[in-house]
Amino acid sequence: MQFSQRITSMQESPIRKLVPIAEEAKKNGKKVYHLNIGQPDIPTPDAFFDAVKNFDEDVLAYSFSQGIPELIDSFIEYYKKYDIHFDKDEILITNGGSEALLFSLLTICDHGDEVLIPEPFYTNYNGFGNSAGVNVVPITTKAEDGFHLPSKEVIEKLITPKTKAIVLSNPGNPTGAIYSKEEIYMLRNIAKENDLYILADEVYREFVYDGFEYMSFAHLDDIADRVIITDSISKRYSACGARIGSIASKNKDLMKQILKLCQSRLCVPTIEQIGAAALVSVTDEYFTEVVEEYKKRRDIVFNALNDMDGVLCKKPHGAFYIIAKLPVEDAEDFVVWLLRDFDIDNETVMMAPAEGFYATKGLGKDEVRISYVLNENNLKKSMEIIKKGLEVYNSQK
Incomplete structure (x- = not known):
């Protein structure tokens, strides 16, 4: 049986396609910090x-x-x-x-x-x-x-x-x-x-x-x-x-x-x-507090990325995402490696490979999207995992 060209030409979500690998990591006892999806942890009013x-x-x-x-x-x-x-x-x-x-x-x-x-x-x-x-x-x-x-x-x-x-x-x-x-x-x-x-x-x-x-x-x-x-x-x-x-x-x-x-x-x-x-x-105070919270989270992630050797990113001024260019040839390979082969104290990180956010073939291959929707403590841990992970990953190449 054949499928329509409409559906077969449609790409998988780069945000969600690695979810089975993350679930496998969890089954193996790892805690996974999800930086791959824009799911806020802020309480709904x-x-x-x-x-x-x-x-x-x-x-x-x-x-x-x-x-x-x-x-x-x-x-x-x-x-x-x-x-x-x-x-x-x-x-x-x-x-x-x-x-x-x-x-x-x-x-x-x-x-x-x-x-x-x-x-x-x-x-x-x-x-x-x-x-x-x-x-x-x-x-x-x-x-x-x-x-x-x-x-x-x-x-x-x-x-x-x-x-x-x-x-x-x-x-x-x-x-x-x-x-x-x-x-x-x-x-x-x-x-x-x-x-x-x-x-x-x-x-x-x-x-x-x-x-x-x-x-x-x-x-x-x-x-x-x-x-x-x-x-x-x-x-x-x-x-x-x-x-x-x-x-x-x-x-x-x-x-x-x-x-x-x-x-x-x-x-x-x-x-x-x-x-x-x-x-x-919902009052304006709600938004004031939420925006201030996301700004703090943005600063944690941005400052940490800027302290990592070879990482390039400009400070974003809106939403709750950062795209970072990593010192790797294939960001998806690095994301999968973090989930399958790397952890610190049995904890690892999931990011979204950025190539899927581009229409031009080949662009974004060394980039990831990070969604800073986790609390400050979890973001700090995530940044430590990414920094150490890059060091170990590149030392093996």
């Missing part, structure tokens, strides 16, 4: 669970395809804090940010169309592109430049008649980079001059450090009709398992088209929507 516990209906019924009104209203109120203003018919609730991205691509692209994406990028962008029959054209960024964008001229050379959109994460996953106002204005001009959509994944909006100023593409009124914002409560409120996301755009005609896809999958789970709607009551 009580407001979510309280709302779910208070759900008292005789029938768990379908909700509206566009999302329950209470949740849409909560997103509208949330965006107002950032001076972003959406109407009720300009927001759709989705099964996480992932569905928001897939539905957006399916709506604006035909089979064989292209989207530009700065690489390295969230690996599922490639998977969503495959599913939608859309070709990903990478805009290459480099660790040496802090993963900032190349010039307008470089980007415009990648545009063809099949190019439909620029897709990007800001703040960035997997890089932690925050695009400057100049970069955002440059992309705005490119979109206007070449009739492109901007599909902006802004799920890490809260996580900005070092006094950097965050700017949303939703603040650009002159391209409001071509901006699509995808969002999620997963990282913002440490509620990854709830699978609640959204699509927002001032282009009402576009939103009517995306609604057809929402109707085709009927609805987002009702109870999770009720819990998510209550999160609008």
Whole structure:
């Protein structure tokens, strides 16, 4: 029996494909510190669970395809804090940010169309592109430049008649980079001059450090009709398992088209929507404390990496990821070796090989993505394991 080309051409998740090796290590008695996945350990706000516990209906019924009104209203109120203003018919609730991205691509692209994406990028962008029959054209960024964008001229050379959109994460996953106002204005001009959509994944909006100023593409009124914002409560409120996301755009005609896809999958789970709607009551103090906690964790990881011989990384100013260039030829081989053959006091580390975050063949082969979502003590132990592991690994080569 044959499988579809669509599925066979889809890459495995570089974040999850080594999980069986990590599980094998655990069965052999090792403790594994997971730096490979962006699963926060910050407690989910009580407001979510309280709302779910208070759900008292005789029938768990379908909700509206566009999302329950209470949740849409909560997103509208949330965006107002950032001076972003959406109407009720300009927001759709989705099964996480992932569905928001897939539905957006399916709506604006035909089979064989292209989207530009700065690489390295969230690996599922490639998977969503495959599913939608859309070709990903990478805009290459480099660790040496802090993963900032190349010039307008470089980007415009990648545009063809099949190019439909620029897709990007800001703040960035997997890089932690925050695009400057100049970069955002440059992309705005490119979109206007070449009739492109901007599909902006802004799920890490809260996580900005070092006094950097965050700017949303939703603040650009002159391209409001071509901006699509995808969002999620997963990282913002440490509620990854709830699978609640959204699509927002001032282009009402576009939103009517995306609604057809929402109707085709009927609805987002009702109870999770009720819990998510209550999160609008979470205070600013919660975010202040969470951001400060992640900043401390970022500093632990960044400073430790900078003290390791041969490691290159620029300080990221957003999200909770670092991409580090290691003094190894094959980062995946090193990650597997750490899990199978190395430990300190029966403890080891799992990271995500970064090659899978690139579309350009050969790039990222000596890089890893580290997610600093563990507590400070565990991060310090993890950095010691990586440092000693590099020394032992390279001494054997």
